[in-house]
Amino acid sequence: MSETRGEGSVVRYYCTSGSGMELFLVDEVKRKLAADAVRQIPGKVLFSSSATIDRVCSLKAAERLFLLLKEDSPLKLSSHSSPAKASSVLQSRLLGDGNRWRCAVTTWSRLQGELAARRNATATEGRRSEKQTEEGGKCTLESRKRTLELREEESENKRLRSDGQHESRPLNKEGEEDNNREVGKEGLQHFGVVTNVVDLDIESSEEKDTEKTEPIFKGSASDHTTAGLECTVENCNRTTNPLGADVLSEYVDNVSFRVNSKCSGSLARCLSAQEVSKVMGAGLSKLLGWKVDLKNPQLEINVSLNDDYYLLGIPLTRSPLANRGYIKTTGLRSTVAWAMASLAQIQPGFSVVDPMCGVGTILIEAAQEHKDACFLGVDIDDGQLQKANENIAFAELGSRVHILKASSMALPLPSSSVDAVVCDLPFGRKFGTKTNMAAKLPLILSEMERVLRLGGILVVLLSPQLSSVMKKLLIQKHFESKSNEEVKPQAGIENCLVPSFEQQPSQHHSDVPSSPVQGKEVQLSSLKHQTTLRVSLGAIDGLIHKYLKTLI
Ligand SMILES: C[S@@+](CC[C@H](N)C(=O)[O-])C[C@H]1O[C@@H](n2cnc3c(N)ncnc32)[C@H](O)[C@@H]1O
Known part of the structure; x- marks a missing residue:
């Protein structure tokens, strides 16, 4: 509920927003500021509110x-x-x-x-x-x-x-x-x-x-x-x-x-x-x-x-x-990071993982908003991990946001242990990598799917190119799982969890490991597509995909 100044002091504002962020902002002003007369135009949201200016300034999507x-x-x-x-x-x-x-x-x-x-x-x-x-x-x-x-x-x-x-x-x-x-x-x-x-x-x-x-x-x-x-x-x-x-x-x-x-x-x-x-x-x-x-x-x-x-x-x-005062080193655009966290539908008591956390922007945005959840960031790069730790300490979130060095292709986490996974994959000039991400995508997704519990949410940010690879991959996997159903009975929940992974001992790598799923069946068919949103990242656009983990 928004804190208001009292009747008669309604002020009409507008906020600018990145392209694709308007919907998030509309929802946020309604929810946090009890805003009226909300109008969206490309790159801007107009609204009236009697909330204190303090509250208005705490908008995250603007x-x-x-x-x-x-x-x-x-x-x-x-x-x-x-x-x-x-x-x-x-x-x-x-x-x-x-x-x-x-x-x-x-x-x-x-x-x-x-x-x-x-x-x-x-x-x-x-x-x-x-x-x-x-x-x-x-x-x-x-x-x-x-x-x-x-x-x-x-x-x-x-x-x-x-x-x-x-x-x-x-x-x-x-x-x-x-x-x-x-x-x-x-x-x-x-x-x-x-x-x-x-x-x-x-x-x-x-x-x-x-x-x-x-x-x-x-x-x-x-x-x-x-x-x-x-x-x-x-x-x-x-x-x-x-x-x-x-x-x-x-x-x-x-x-x-x-x-x-x-x-x-x-x-x-x-x-x-x-x-x-x-x-x-x-x-x-x-x-x-x-x-x-x-x-x-x-x-x-x-x-x-x-x-x-x-x-x-x-x-x-x-x-x-x-410009977040609580972030020392910026990574992903804070507004987009916040939007990804909000799509993850984080609830009190949730465990949330970012398997390619970089400097930790998504987790910090999520932890600022959700005080009763725990967050884990994983990255393979020492420099990024150092900055992530600095950011977490700077934001005084050390008790709820934790950092771990590992590969997203071999997460040292039990199967079905996580309520939500958020991930901004490497792409573009600023955050690109020499690794062929399109080739690694099935393994990375497979790990994210494995650690997610049934009913858990996956939110990933991808380049347009990775986005189409992902779509094709999931269509193909769903097709494969359908044709498997014809020869064997409906797969149970155990099968969703990629049991072959569970038998693998946790691996703690300092380099990209030889993949633990190499030569194994990549699952993915339990990820049900919910929505795709295009957002501007400045010079390039990104696509946020949201999935729900379901029974196959
Ligand atoms: C796009 S950046 C993430 C940026 C992050 N959202 C932020 O705000 O800083 C992708 C990250 O993935 C990491 N990465 C690349 N390959 C990885 C792997 N196999 N396992 C874990 N992290 C990896 C990179 O070190 C990089 O920090």
Whole structure:
């Protein structure tokens, strides 16, 4: 349920989103902010909400957040319109009533004040509250007593390792294993893993998720006029200002601003984006007496014009919401990682595995959202594992997100032990690999299928090419399983679990192993396709596939 400010303070916002992320954002604003009048256009979601700005800034599927000033149908201009005609249409349609602008600036200013207050409160409370949250969120599946027992078992394991009976593991500066790892290994026990944890001695950060919610203008009028001010873009006429109109009016009459425009379609044939900004700037100065300041304005006004709509807005935060303050090294786009985690339908008590975790983005996004679940990241690359550990420590998630060095083609996990698998396979220039992923895909999928329990969810991010390989593979496997049914009775649940894997001892590789499934039947027919979504990853697109593990 969203925390609201009270009746009468509904604010209309819009967020930008990556292509393909709009649906996630629509769902998120409805669910978390109880948003109304939600409208989706390509790359943007418009909504009204009375949730606190804090809540609004915690949206995970959004790129940037704006206060919405005006939205309307597109400006209609003939292809022969002169620039002078286009400028005049632009000003008459977009500028409108001066009070509306003043009112919008008051709302913007109040929201800036609330953000600044939140930032100060976060800085003061700092680590204390975060530690409490983290404590509360530890794996609830392990009782305190069991934790102590495991610690004892672990010190015994440690002794054995130092006797040289297991592989060596990295040590911290003092040459001892880090205390954090004790917790990590408890988590791995929960996953049924007995293997090496790759952890580092890492300082966690005090500064967390505050950067992205840094207000744009710190010395706003809201320093004086925040409390109880109920002026919003929508309900301007109902405004009451308990602190008097004078202070407010002085502020809103002395705004410095600049206009940023994006322009396409028929208008772009008459005016460039720069000219649109100029026309709007001159118009606003004339209408309101505001000063244009291109270098260091108090206010930025964003104008989007195309053949489908026009939109005016003011950005509410300095950095994009998608820049996570709790992630040190970025991997996969955080919004896409969050979307993948949300497709996995994680429930309290779930065990979730990312078998190619990289720097751990998907697991961190999932763990931030689901406080009562446990997460395991597997990767084969030491450098990635080191960064993943740094990220986990930075986000203070060490008690619930664990990291393991292994190959995704030989996961050291029991069959049917995991509730959800999330995986971003290597592809593209940034995350590509020399390994022929298309060739390895059956083995990797087969392992993911094996460790998933019946009813478990698999969410994978693939390149368009890997996506079509995957589709073909599954169609082929389903076809094979159907033809097998004709000669033998319906396969039972045991058969879904690829028993041949279970007889294999767990392998702990430091390199890509010779595959444990080589020469064996690759199963895959228990994976039932649920959905495929195309999302933008910047230069390239990715396809998110979701599967449910069912009886064959
Ligand atoms: C696309 S990246 C994952 C990026 C990750 N989602 C993130 O945000 O950082 C794919 C990862 O798979 C790992 N990888 C490649 N082959 C592997 C294998 N056989 N077993 C486990 N991990 C492997 C790579 O080291 C790389 O970190």
